Amino acid sequence: MKQSGSVRQLSRHEELGLTDEQVIDMYAKMLTARRFDERNLLLQRAGKIIFHVSGIGQEPAQVAAAYAMNREIDYFLPYYRDYAFVLTVGMTPRELMLSVFAKAEDPNSGGRQMPGHFGSKRLRIVTGSSPVTTQVPHAVGFALAAKMKKKDFVSFVTFGEGSSNQGDFHEGLNFAGVHKLPVIFMCENNQYAISTPVHKQLGGNVYERAIGYGFPGVRVDGNDPLEVYRVVKEARERAAAGEGPTLIEAMMYRLSQHSTSDNDLVYRTKEEVEEHRGKDGVPRFKQYLVDCGIWDEERDAGLNKEIRAIIDDATEYGDKAPFPAPEDILLHVYAGDDTAEGGR
Numbered sequence: 001m002k003q004s005g006s007v008r009q010l011s012r013h014e015e016l017g018l019t020d021e022q023v024i025d026m027y028a029k030m031l032t033a034r035r036f037d038e039r040n041l042l043l044q045r046a047g048k049i050i051f052h053v054s055g056i057g058q059e060p061a062q063v064a065a066a067y068a069m070n071r072e073i074d075y076f077l078p079y080y081r082d083y084a085f086v087l088t089v090g091m092t093p094r095e096l097m098l099s100v101f102a103k104a105e106d107p108n109s110g111g112r113q114m115p116g117h118f119g120s121k122r123l124r125i126v127t128g129s130s131p132v133t134t135q136v137p138h139a140v141g142f143a144l145a146a147k148m149k150k151k152d153f154v155s156f157v158t159f160g161e162g163s164s165n166q167g168d169f170h171e172g173l174n175f176a177g178v179h180k181l182p183v184i185f186m187c188e189n190n191q192y193a194i195s196t197p198v199h200k201q202l203g204g205n206v207y208e209r210a211i212g213y214g215f216p217g218v219r220v221d222g223n224d225p226l227e228v229y230r231v232v233k234e235a236r237e238r239a240a241a242g243e244g245p246t247l248i249e250a251m252m253y254r255l256s257q258h259s260t261s262d263n264d265l266v267y268r269t270k271e272e273v274e275e276h277r278g279k280d281g282v283p284r285f286k287q288y289l290v291d292c293g294i295w296d297e298e299r300d301a302g303l304n305k306e307i308r309a310i311i312d313d314a315t316e317y318g319d320k321a322p323f324p325a326p327e328d329i330l331l332h333v334y335a336g337d338d339t340a341e342g343g344r
């Protein structure tokens with residue numbers, strides 16, 4: 001909060017209805033996701049895990065969006081970079097590490113899927129699949145169920161800008177627009193569809209595509225979590241009031257390579273990456289908290305130490321957990337096969 005003479009001025013987050021404790025927690029979630037991501041890059045390079053898809057640079061928008069949703073009733077269909085999002089809605093670093101190490105206890109898929117394919121019945125995170133954009137029509141289906149059953153929940157789905165060129169995207173948006181469904185589409189435009197830069201992907205802007213389907217489209221700075229929070233919160237209020245869907249294009253930059261199988265310097269320069277690193281929303285948000293007088297370097301050092309211990313614990317837990325038994329491949333293939341015998 002700031003003082004102007006005798007008149008107290010509200011900080012940006014207070015104007016949005018967020019408390020000091022909430023924005024500090026938002027920063028902690030961003031930092032936890034960043035450290036989790038960095039650890040996985042190291043684990044893959046060390047040969048401890050097979051594969052990792054990074055979300056570095058996209059955490060501020062993900063955390064802010066999760067905060068703007070109703071985490072008690074809404075349904076979430078994240079895409080494979082959304083570590084910060086799923087951590088914010090309730091997944092734990094241990095759960096994510098179990099997935100990374102492909103262990104039997106992995107709550108996402110029992111060690112069957114690649115990392116980043118999230119799923120949690122407890123948290124209403126709908127299981128995703130590897131082909132991109134399939135989650136968009138699924139989110140529309142959940143929103144249709146909400147409308148048909150007169151439920152209060154809203155569905156929220158994320159995807160990259162490359163996904164906005166897929167047929168699933170257009171079919172989903174058209175159906176949602178026709179039926180005014182309570183769904184929020186958020187494009188995390190990180191400027192690259194693997195190696196294809198955005199100027200070779202899109203002839204226009206993703207958010208403008210909403211116009212053709214009869215509902216609002218909004219572009220927002222994805223490095224500014226408070227602005228993302230405002231936009232997603234307004235979209236949720238519209239959806240809950242029966243006013244239909246919203247398409248949000250959050251502009252950001254993928255600071256890491258597409259995946260650990262990718263050499264990003266084949267298609268972009270170090271100078272380009274460093275330029276965008278200077279716009280990284282995580283340190284920017286930390287500075288915002290400092291400027292508000294609610295954070296300092298001592299507390300930041302303590303938080304980093306705490307997060308390091310959490311990630312260390314999750315890494316050790318995931319590494320030591322047992323792999324699925326070979327016969328477990330027969331589980332969950334047919335309805336009712338709760339045991340390996342039932343799948344034979």
